[in-house]
Structure formats: C-alpha cells, structure tokens
C-alpha cells in the first residue's frame with residue numbers, strides 16, 4: 001500500500017530569501033498563470049515555481065500534491081511558501097501560495113512524441129505504463145486526480161529514457177466514497193450520480209463484491225487514460241465535434257456516453273488488437289465496468305507491446321492540431337467532473353421568494369451556451385415533462401415486473417404522444433432502433449436514463465419549468 005507524504009510546513013518568510021525567481025520567464029502557462037523557473041540560492045539547483053491564489057481550493061491542491069509526491073512518476077513538491085505578492089501591475093498585493101516544484105526540463109509528453117523519429121507501440125506502452133503507475137499511486141492513496149490530460153504529463157529531461165511525471169493536482173480530490181450513497185431526486189440528476197446509484201443497487205443485490213469500492217472520480221481518471229492512449233496511438237482523439245466550439249456540445253456528450261468512437265483503418269490497421277483492447281476497456285461506457293488501474297497495469301500489452309510504427313508523431317507536429325486536442329480533452333474533463341458540492345433540487349414549496357429563486361437559477365447555469373439555446377426552445381407541457389421523467393425513473397429503479405421490455409415500450413410510446421416534435425428524443429430512441437412501437441435492440445437502461453436526463457435538463461433550463469424547482 002502506498003504511503004502518502006504529509007504536508008510540509010508552509011513557510012511564511014519571503015521566498016526570495018531562499019530562491020532567485022525569474023519572474024519574466026515562463027516554462028508553461030495554465031489557468032492559474034505562468035509557471036516560472038527559479039534557482040535555489042544554496043546550491044543553484046533549478047526548480048519550477050507555480051503561484052496560486054491562497055484560498056481553500058489551492059490549499060487542497062497543495063496538500064494533495066504533496067501527499068502524492070513520494071512517487072518517481074509524480075512531480076515532487078520541494079517547498080511551499082505563503083507570501084503576499086503583486087504579480088500584475090494593475091492589481092494590489094494579494095496572498096499567494098508558491099509551490100516550488102521539481103523542474104521538468106523535458107517539457108510536455110506530446111511535444112516530445114511529435115519529435116520522435118521512430119515512435120512505436122512499445123515506446124507508447126513504456127510511456128503509458130509510467131503514467132498508469134502514477135495514477136495507481138494516487139488511487140492507492142484514495143486521491144482521484146480528475147485532470148489527467150496531455151499537458152499534465154511532463155518529462156524529467158531531454159534524454160531518450162527520461163521519466164514521465166504527473167503534475168497539476170488543481171482538481172484532485174480525496175475520494176471519500178460519498179458517491180456510494182448518492183442522494184438525488186430521481187427525475188433530475190447528473191448522469192454520474194445515476195451511475196453511482198446503479199452501482200449501489202448492484203452491490204445490494206450482491207452482483208458486485210463490496211470489497212471493490214466504486215468511486216466515479218477514479219473511474220473518470222481511467223477514462224482519461226483511455227483517451228490519452230487513443231491519442232498516443234493514432235494522433236487524434238476518440239471523441240470530437242464536427243463543429244469545434246469552446247463548449248462541449250450535446251452531440252459530443254452523447255458520443256461519450258454511448259462510447260461512440262471508431263478505430264479508422266488508416267491509422268489503426270497497424271495497431272495491435274491488444275492495444276485496442278486496452279483502449280476499449282478504458283473507454284467502457286459504464287464506469288463501474290471500466291478497467292481499474294490494477295487491471296491496466298497487469299495487462300500484457302503494457303509489458304509486451306510490439307515494435308510497430310505509429311503515425312502519431314506526424315499528426316502531433318501540427319501545433320494547432322495539438323492545441324485543439326488539448327482543448328477538447330480539457331472540455332471533456334470539465335463536463336465529466338462531479339461538482340464538489342453536489343447540486344440538489346428543492347421543491348417549490350421549500351424555496352425562497354420567486355425573485356431570489358430566479359436569480360439563483362440564472363447563477364447556477366453551468367453551460368451558458370446551452371442555456372441560451374434552450375431559451376429559444378418550445379416549452380414542454382407538464383405532462384410531456386412528466387412522461388420523460390417517468391422513463392428516467394423507470395430506468396434507474398430496480399425492475400418491478402417481469403414484463404420489463406413491454407413496460408418500457410409503453411412508457412416511450414406514451415411519451416411520444418406528448419413530445420411528438422422533440423428531435424432530441426427521437427434521436428435518443430434511434431440509438432436502440434425504435435420502430436415507432438418498440439425497441440429492436442437491447443436497451444441499455446442506464447444509458448437511456450442518462451440521455452433522457454440530459455434532454456430534460458436541456459429542455460427545462462431557461463424555460464418555464466425552471467420555475468418549478470430551485471437549485472441550492
């Protein structure tokens with residue numbers, strides 16, 4: 001079992017006593033601003049300095065990064081300072097946490113791959129194994145990283161066999177298992193919570209041993225690993241939108257939930273079946289069936305990958321393309337992360353006055369672009385809404401009758417009477433070959449619940465229905 005490091009004492013004297021900081025240089029830039037080089041005065045050793053505003057969230061980042069630090073594939077945190085700084089001319093001095101990090105001279109992993117003369121499956125497996133081992137270490141400590149993406153995989157130096165290390169614990173979270181006891185109103189619920197609920201039900205029925213704790217966040221890390229591996233092997237991501245936008249589109253979410261991706265012949269015909277099988281097991285749509293990090297590390301491909309050439313370096317050398325890949329991956333992670341304070345819905349009777357309710361609802365909108373779209377959408381009648389919700393409720397609750405399929409077919413048919421024009425609904429139904437009366441393919445009820453739940457969220461945001469509920 002891995003042992004975590006305890007948090008170093010946060011130093012409150014000026015960092016400039018111990019380090020020379022190159023404020024005008026940057027090693028890279030993230031959401032929290034540039035990461036700068038610095039040199040320890042005592043021995044002239046080079047480090048990277050990450051400055052984050054001092055607030056509870058950054059304190060969590062520091063704590064969890066330090067905790068996971070004692071592993072060769074995790075960037076080490078040497079020291080942490082709490083100093084007041086004026087980092088921008090137009091801002092007053094503000095409290096910051098300054099993290100002195102091990103210097104990763106080799107830059108980001110995908111930049112390195114773009115320069116590889118001969119990039120093979122074996123090399124990809126060698127890189128990937130190190131990333132997986134870092135994730136194993138975090139998961140052993142019950143930490144979900146939640147931001148596994150190419151930009152956070154850094155190389156120690158520029159040598160041929162440089163180590164890869166995981167960085168940026170800005171979204172990391174102690175996986176305290178809260179999601180094993182999901183609380184929600186069954187009709188309006190994030191897809192992730194539905195999954196946790198299903199898992200809970202399966203444990204209760206004895207279908208899954210209780211010794212295998214399930215947390216959605218850890219399974220998200222495994223999904224991210226699947227996306228990273230897919231990109232490493234082919235040069236492009238498994239899920240992308242035909243119309244690039246800054247917001248993840250409903251269509252892309254749908255593709256992710258349905259696991260709707262391909263292995264196009266041109267780039268994938270050379271790739272071994274074992275590698276594809278690893279990708280498939282990581283991108284499994286049901287998080288509770290997704291490969292765990294231990295299953296991944298014991299997979300034969302990781303230790304016995306063939307020496308076949310991959311086309312990814314050529315694709316990565318297009319810098320703009322690589323930036324698009326990184327952006328798409330970040331957006332997908334954002335859409336998958338469960339908010340740290342889960343949203344719950346209160347009934348109208350419990351809410352405060354209507355003006356406050358409306359204002360709260362406006363503020364709670366997480367996806368403005370979707371919201372704007374929805375305002376233009378036709379209003380759903382309460383009966384139509386109820387019939388959609390009945391389908392969700394039916395799909396997430398344990399079956400009560402033997403005649404499962406007919407009940408579902410009847411519910412859908414009834415719903416169609418109330419929602420005849422709703423294209424989103426028709427498109428969901430076509431996933432399982434709805435012929436107007438029944439489904440002709442076996443319905444994955446969990447996925448159906450996901451998709452209808454999303455549709456309900458989309459249709460009710462910005463419409464009259466938002467007045468029926470209050471988000472707190």
Ligand SMILES: Nc1ncnc2c1ncn2[C@@H]1O[C@H](COP(=O)(O)OP(=O)(O)OP(=O)(O)O)[C@@H](O)[C@H]1O
Pocket residue numbers: 027028029030031032033034035048050075101102103104105108151152154167168169170
């Ligand atoms: N230890 C390091 N050594 C060298 N470069 C680093 C180091 N840490 C970070 N960087 C560079 O700085 C960039 C941003 O760092 P980091 O991801 O930690 O910041 P962030 O503000 O949390 O970013 P994000 O937008 O990904 O959340 C990295 O992608 C990398 O290029």
